[in-house]
Amino acid sequence: MSHATGTIVGVNGNMLTVAFEGAVGQNEVGYAKIGDLGLMAEIVRIRGNLADMQVFEDTTDLTVGGTVDFTGDLLSVELGPGLLKGIYDGLQNPLPDLAEECGFFLQRGMYMDSLDRSAKWDFTPKASPGDTVTAGEILGTVPEGIFEHAIMVPFAFKGTFTVETVAPAGSYTIEKTIAQLKDEAGNSVDVCMFQRWPVKMPITAYAERLRPTEPLVTQVRIVDTFFPVARGGTYCIPGPFGAGKTVLQQITSRNAEVDIVVIAACGERAGEVVETLREFPELTDPRTGKSLMDRTVIICNTSSMPVAAREASVYTGVTIAGYYRLMGLDVLLLADSTSRWAQALRETSGRLEEIPGEEAFPAYLESVIASFYERGGIVRLKDGRSGSITIGGTVSPAGGNFDEPVTQATLKVVGAFHGLSRSRSDARRYPAIDPLDSWSKYNTVVDNEVVAFAADLLRRGTEVGQMMKVVGEEGTSDDDFIMYLKAEYLDAVYLQQNAYDTVDGATPAERQKQVFGVIAEILKSSMTFEDKDAARRFFHELTQLTRDWNRLKTDQDGFKEAQARLDKAVSEVSKNA
Amino acid sequence: MHKVYHHVERIAGNVITIRADNVKYRELAEVTSRHGSSLAQVIRLEHGEVSLQVFAGSRGVATDARVRFLGHAMQVPFSDALLGRAFTGGVQPRDNGPTLTENLTNIGGPSVNPSKRIIPCKMVRTGIPMIDVFNTLVESQKLPIFARAGEPYNPLLARIALQAEVDVIILGGMGLKHDDYLTFRDTLEESGALSRTVMFVHTAADPVVECLLVPDISLAVAEQFALEGKRVLVLLTDMTNFADAMKEIAITMEQIPSNRGYPGDLYSQLASRYEKAVDFDTAGSITILAATTMPGDDVTHPVPDNTGYITEGQFYLRNARIEPFGSLSRLKQQVNGDTRDDHRTIMDTMIQLYAGYKETTEKQSMGFRMSEWDNRLLKYGERFESEMMDLSVNIPLEEALDLGWKILAECFDPVETGIHSELIDAFWPSNGQKPEAVAVASD
């Protein structure tokens, strides 16, 4: 089938207007030519015989009258073994390969295979001739690092197929046919070890969606205990610049108890991704003993890379996540920052001269955000197992004000909200998740009732703190003052966590249960002091003891003793009940 | 031979529109009228119409102006002959030196492949405790100074430039007062740094479009030096003027503004400049320090706000002091773990206590009784401000850390600082004696 061609009639920033002949479709990809160079572009609007196309590259040197070759395809990614450890740009070009080819700088018009065509994979057949299969069912597996990577019936296959042949166990490249299937009409189709999938379409080759219930342990105490995330759930981290969104995502990408992490670095600093891609290969995943990189895919379309590809990058990320979910794995997709993607939509919308909504974002912003987060979720596979995509997105609100379109649209659709506050980050209270503002609809890793008690104490303690600014310490009752100190103590030793300490930086669920139990007992005990200064001094000491305790491994010498010291200190000031 | 056109269809703001064929997007043209000649750049192609942004402004451009296309986008000459020289935003000599035309290199080139970057790891010493101790500057960092107009951000830039050990200094001035330009030049000259400096200066009196070129030109030159293995420090002042120049063009082009008149791509535009900061795998580096004035002293104004989301931290300059709150070097943890064992703890503790001091001064101003603890905080805060924050303090990092322990020890008991016991044992000055730097087994 031959595809349409077009002629450029306008260039405005990264937006082309193209007069075409033949048929083209919305979101179809075409290449705008400068000599031999073809710049990838996507149709975003069609009016009469004019198509508006956003170019995924710098448009310098394009001319009116230039040619555009359409492909008939939508923007797609390659799915197959070899994605893990991958470092890709927003269009799934492998960045290390590009560097080898082009050196220091990204060269426009340079596109490379996402998956290595020469690598061989040890294939084990799982289906047999005569089996009937549908999209997403397993034909065989190959080992990919620590996982059994399933080679599935391509997701685009509609209806039921009969397996005619399956390749015997052996070592094959991804382009090798490993099975022949016959469709309902009797046509044979070849299947190899990889497939393409259009990024903007959800992959739905599973049996059904389930409700997310089980906690996804991030090892960040304030998250798991107070504002938990669920496997297959969604959450967002809005916060002003410098409040700690990226650091929070970075530590989550290291410590979260999931199988695979897809990091979509979307329109923010390149340096931050560099940290991940240089450090992960050196770090061991305590759960597997292997390199952290083995479970990671990085999609990297940072702020100075082309804006249209930034929009594509979050979809590329979620499509790869969706692929691994169908293998029965738990995948965590971290997108930093969804605001940059929304801004990319705004830039496009502006160049199309669409009627702007609030802050010039397009009117369809909300539905685009909603349908993106809808691509998360836990599903039951056709073989009964389950797999999940958990999506965590940061939001970078203009002026740090959450009353802006992207934050508001996101809050409507996510299951947990980790709002970072400027005042907490200024006071170096990290992670700067605001304990009074944030919420979660998911289940905590500790006892619900104790969390409710602690949250109440925090609220009341903070109120006392506020009051004290007006009436002074002398106008505050001793009981209220102790409540205030208890809230400060809970904040200092439990909500705050030192991300750079190897022990304190990651608290497993078991330890959270234990520590939170001890701290809750302390908070519940009623205490008496000579005066306020004595109370303050006591809590200073208690804080120090507890912080020292937080820095000890549970199986380390001194851990039990440190806990005993805490108990003793508390019993000395406790009233006999 | 490139085509020449003689008929201007429309003139609006600094943008002229002509009808022309085979023109490339972003191509340069020379626009000549009776009143003079200027370069111009293609910013929009629409059917047969070509819109150009005239660098010298459209004032005096006539409908019969001569428009000659040059076949290429904006370029800048690059060689060592740039060193010690000063140019305008249009790369015309601002000194008495010759015009340079050799070895032209494109500006606004593609971004660095992230996989060719390395993690920054070299501290830039400034001798300013508020930077070295609390927000360490790192080679290849991009960092703005947020300040109200009138704060001494230009002297601060110059001071850092002179103290930092770099091979090349590039000054990009945008809307710079002529006096300030001369001050920069004289300061650099007096300290002998002029011969490793290149200046691209747009002053408030120059055409606004030239202001737009300054960051790209400065950074293109910086990139070439860095590729030769040089450590380059780029000073940009003032990026708010650059953003305002962009706003002007956007409004002329009838773009829909997103926030207070600024174009929706303000973030991307600023980012593509700041992201030029880099530490190259196997070559040199570019560090960017950029003054960003805050209109109305409001950090939520779109220019500082978008900048903060892009840069690797920011220094707030207020009342001629670098504020500890809000100021941030995001790269500090890349280097402050290897300086001295107590660096991070001193940094965190002193700031937390200073926050306590601020609360106490609030209480004090409301007339509340000061507790014993409040009195300690008050004593501490005053010493912190005069001995650490004052910009005239100029001491090496290690001395500043020792000073930190001294101030803490003279104001508090060890437990009140919340510092963990190991460090207290190693560093807490006993009997007011100077602490000894003892290595602590790291965990």
Ligand SMILES: Nc1ncnc2c1ncn2[C@@H]1O[C@H](COP(=O)(O)OP(=O)(O)O)[C@@H](O)[C@H]1O
């Ligand atoms: N959990 C944390 N522990 C210690 N420091 C932190 C933490 N989170 C953030 N920071 C500090 O704040 C800086 C900015 O954090 P970052 O995550 O980059 O902010 P954002 O992405 O919200 O702009 C970091 O460079 C670090 O210095």
Ligand SMILES: [Mg+2]
């Ligand atoms: Mg960030």
